[in-house]
Amino acid sequence: SQKIEQNSEALNIQEGKTATLTCNYTNYSPAYLQWYRQDPGRGPVFLLLIRENEKEKRKERLKVTFDTTLKQSLFHITASQPADSATYLCAPGSYNFNKFYFGSGTKLNVKP
């Protein structure tokens, strides 16, 4: 069965640095991959979607890469701010299904 792996350990970085989060998947060939942000006690919020024919996608301080050979996506936040502190979830998806599964998320702590 498909497996989605995100680093379960929290990532602690200093304000102003670049945060890089990893999402690996196995037994799966997704057509796209999404990243969501979740704050404590709230539902996830969509951030970015990258398709399999796109190597990189950017939105303001966010950058996502998608390597279908490595079966990996990297999520970068440049010039990180304490307000970026949250849990970030990845979700590979396929157009063959009306559902997709989320990784368990990586908690990011940005210290001032």
Next chain:
Amino acid sequence: SQTIHQWPATLVQPVGSPLSLECTVEGTSNPNLYWYRQAAGRGLQLLFYSVGIGQISSEVPQNLSASRPQDRQFILSSKKLLLSDSGFYLCAWSFGQETQYFGPGTRLLVL
């Protein structure tokens, strides 16, 4: 614009009692609807999804059930709650097979 509502926000129920959580979506037609559960400090577990009225797909065997009596209404139910049913329940909708939009969630504590 689209809005998704869930209620109640918080619920404390005794073991063995019934459950009914409701989710409604405004501003869109024929959305895909989803129920997820999130245990404390854990990831999202997909419970049910629906692509239309009366069409429910179950992801995991459990004592929960879901129904979609109207196009934009999704209900999660149980006849008898277990301690293990405690968690944060999230409803989401999507238009098509991509981005999902989540509701505010219901925190359920079964005692």
